[in-house]
Amino acid sequence: MSTQPAYGAKTKTQGVLNVGFVGTGNISWTHLRILEKRKDIKIVSLCDIVPDHAKEKQAVFGGEIFFDHVDMLKKGPKLDAVWVCTPSTAREEILVNCTKAGLPVFCEKPAERKVAVAKRIADKLDKIPNAHVQIGYVFRSMALTERLRELMADDKIHTFMSAYACGASTQNLLPAWFYDNDLSGGALVDQATHNFDWLRYLFGEVVEVSGFATNPFRKKTMSKKGNYTIDETIAMSLKFANGITGTHTHSWLADTWRNEVVLFGEKRKYHVNLGTCTIKVESAREETLFTQRSGTMYVYENEKFIDAVRSGDWSKNPSTYRDAAKSLALTQACIDSLNKGIQKVKF
Numbered sequence: 001m002s003t004q005p006a007y008g009a010k011t012k013t014q015g016v017l018n019v020g021f022v023g024t025g026n027i028s029w030t031h032l033r034i035l036e037k038r039k040d041i042k043i044v045s046l047c048d049i050v051p052d053h054a055k056e057k058q059a060v061f062g063g064e065i066f067f068d069h070v071d072m073l074k075k076g077p078k079l080d081a082v083w084v085c086t087p088s089t090a091r092e093e094i095l096v097n098c099t100k101a102g103l104p105v106f107c108e109k110p111a112e113r114k115v116a117v118a119k120r121i122a123d124k125l126d127k128i129p130n131a132h133v134q135i136g137y138v139f140r141s142m143a144l145t146e147r148l149r150e151l152m153a154d155d156k157i158h159t160f161m162s163a164y165a166c167g168a169s170t171q172n173l174l175p176a177w178f179y180d181n182d183l184s185g186g187a188l189v190d191q192a193t194h195n196f197d198w199l200r201y202l203f204g205e206v207v208e209v210s211g212f213a214t215n216p217f218r219k220k221t222m223s224k225k226g227n228y229t230i231d232e233t234i235a236m237s238l239k240f241a242n243g244i245t246g247t248h249t250h251s252w253l254a255d256t257w258r259n260e261v262v263l264f265g266e267k268r269k270y271h272v273n274l275g276t277c278t279i280k281v282e283s284a285r286e287e288t289l290f291t292q293r294s295g296t297m298y299v300y301e302n303e304k305f306i307d308a309v310r311s312g313d314w315s316k317n318p319s320t321y322r323d324a325a326k327s328l329a330l331t332q333a334c335i336d337s338l339n340k341g342i343q344k345v346k347f
Ligand SMILES: NC(=O)c1ccc[n+]([C@@H]2O[C@H](COP(=O)([O-])OP(=O)(O)OC[C@H]3O[C@@H](n4cnc5c(N)ncnc54)[C@H](O)[C@@H]3O)[C@@H](O)[C@H]2O)c1
Pocket: 022, 023, 024, 025, 026, 027, 028, 047, 048, 049, 050, 053, 069, 085, 086, 087, 088, 090, 108, 109, 110, 136, 137, 138, 175, 190
């Protein structure tokens, strides 16, 4: 896909942008609340296959509701952009139809559940003129990430420790489909993928991975009421093409949501708290703390997407569909390594 700005007919540099949502479950609240606060955005369409989900959001944010995205595109109000917040297995048709209709799409991560399908979608999008999709790998867009890059510019990072924890299993925090590994990919595809993607963004491609997983809280079970087939605690090792090595540990048995990465450089140590959006830089002589302007990380990715919709300049798209598919391939290699040992990352 071209990296040149594509100034398509759909750009709208002034006035209010009319936006639609496909998938109005949990994460849609976050994006809808951010957009609702902006005077330059009007939420005009909400679509979900579960009518109550769409009705619930309509009661708060207004707009027309639809139960099929094709109806929304054909019969609904004219749109300038669409937010896709469906599960990863329900994206292909929606992405293709929205982009064919000339609409830029902000789509939640991960790109897909299956790498082969993600590749197919990336190929299809490449063939659609002016198809623009930004995937919600939220850490890439944060001001904190730019700041970290500046802080590390004169240093050489050789290794890292990444750790992500929440009480998804012990506190039953998520909709049922997240606990079925085939549907969600569990902690690695739903959450760790954010860290893998962010590390790729900072350091380039990962070549090899290996890992272990255990279920100390609840055994894996298959039942008609819903499968519980996810891994609860995971420890991964990653080797990058440039020689950086590091670990990622993940728990769905923790007290609260925590996500922290420690990067060890030749000159300094960088403790990045992706939850509180702070960076603590430590050297032999000093310790400095940086805090991001807005702690709400989702604001930044929405700002970047809306700026691109307005300008038609997609050259700064933080996360293209194809690039997000590469992060999925890395994540899948991590899953495979839990049962098969060391895996090479292929895309
Ligand atoms: N970036 C983040 O930090 C973050 C946080 C939470 C979730 N997510 C991602 O967002 C996606 C959705 O997660 P969620 O927690 O909101 O899940 P959810 O189950 O609460 O919501 C998904 C919604 O999509 C609807 N849906 C399914 N198929 C549809 C279709 N074909 N057309 C229209 N609607 C359809 C469902 O009915 C449901 O309302 C997942 O991929 C998840 O990984 C990202």
